Amino acid sequence: DAGITQSPRHKVTETGTPVTLRCHQTENHRYMYWYRQDPGHGLRLIHYSYGVKDTDKGEVSDGYSVSRSKTEDFLLTLESATSSQTSVYFCAISDPILAESTDTQYFGPGTRLTVL
Amino acid sequence: AQSVTQLGSHVSVSEGALVLLRCNYSSSVPPYLFWYVQYPNQGLQLLLKYTTGATLVKGINGFEAEFKKSETSFHLTKPSAHMSDAAEYFCAVSGAGANSKLTFGKGITLSVRP
Numbered sequence: 001d002a003g004i005t006q007s008p009r010h011k012v013t014e015t016g017t018p019v020t021l022r023c024h025q026t027e028n029h030r031y032m033y034w035y036r037q038d039p040g041h042g043l044r045l046i047h048y049s050y051g052v053k054d055t056d057k058g059e060v061s062d063g064y065s066v067s068r069s070k071t072e073d074f075l076l077t078l079e080s081a082t083s084s085q086t087s088v089y090f091c092a093i094s095d096p097i098l099a100e101s102t103d104t105q106y107f108g109p110g111t112r113l114t115v116l
Numbered sequence: 117a118q119s120v121t122q123l124g125s126h127v128s129v130s131e132g133a134l135v136l137l138r139c140n141y142s143s144s145v146p147p148y149l150f151w152y153v154q155y156p157n158q159g160l161q162l163l164l165k166y167t168t169g170a171t172l173v174k175g176i177n178g179f180e181a182e183f184k185k186s187e188t189s190f191h192l193t194k195p196s197a198h199m200s201d202a203a204e205y206f207c208a209v210s211g212a213g214a215n216s217k218l219t220f221g222k223g224i225t226l227s228v229r230p
Binding site: 004033042043044045090092108109 | 120125150152157158159160161162165206217218220221222223
């Protein structure tokens with residue numbers, strides 16, 4: 001398995017509170033991604049990063065922000081959590097140059113977030 | 117623009133039977149195609165992928181898929197199902213290039229009956 005960890009693995013919070021999820025990789029991959037997984041929707045891209053301090057929006061970015069100050073860490077922040085953000089969040093990494101497998105994304109174990 | 121269609125949300129087969137999970141895609145550029153598997157309470161694991169070259173792709177755990185451009189399909193098959201194959205399966209498409217995004221289908225849950 002690719003060296004990807006996510007923390008916390010489970011979190012319950014209340015509406016209106018800020019939440020930060022962390023993705024940490026040991027593979028030195030340049031690209032990192034945040035997805036959310038919801039029944040009937042598959043995985044949808046929230047934000048992604050193509051290098052330190054370089055980030056861009058995905059399909060469902062409203063209500064989320066990200067930061068990447070180091071190659072190995074990619075943080076996802078919900079500034080004011082809402083019940084619609086209850087989901088399972090997955091981090092993924094890829095590197096078209098480093099990896100032999102161009103464009104393949106490798107996924108972390110996920111964080112289950114419940115917003116009450 | 118790109119999209120993936122996985123018809124149906126659930127497939128049930130008997131142990132030892134053929135597994136066929138369908139995937140159709142839409143892409144404005146030559147596609148890269150992927151199948152991922154997700155076991156309960158785990159992340160996604162790559163089963164196989166097609167980028168260029170041979171259209172029949174073999175993956176892990178005895179799965180294979182064939183890229184058919186004329187049918188815009190990338191169906192996943194396994195000749196003989198095993199109980200351990202029970203999981204959720206996702207088809208995904210991207211284009212070539214470092215900034216190309218991965219678009220997922222909604223997933224299909226495979227159940228295997230004893």
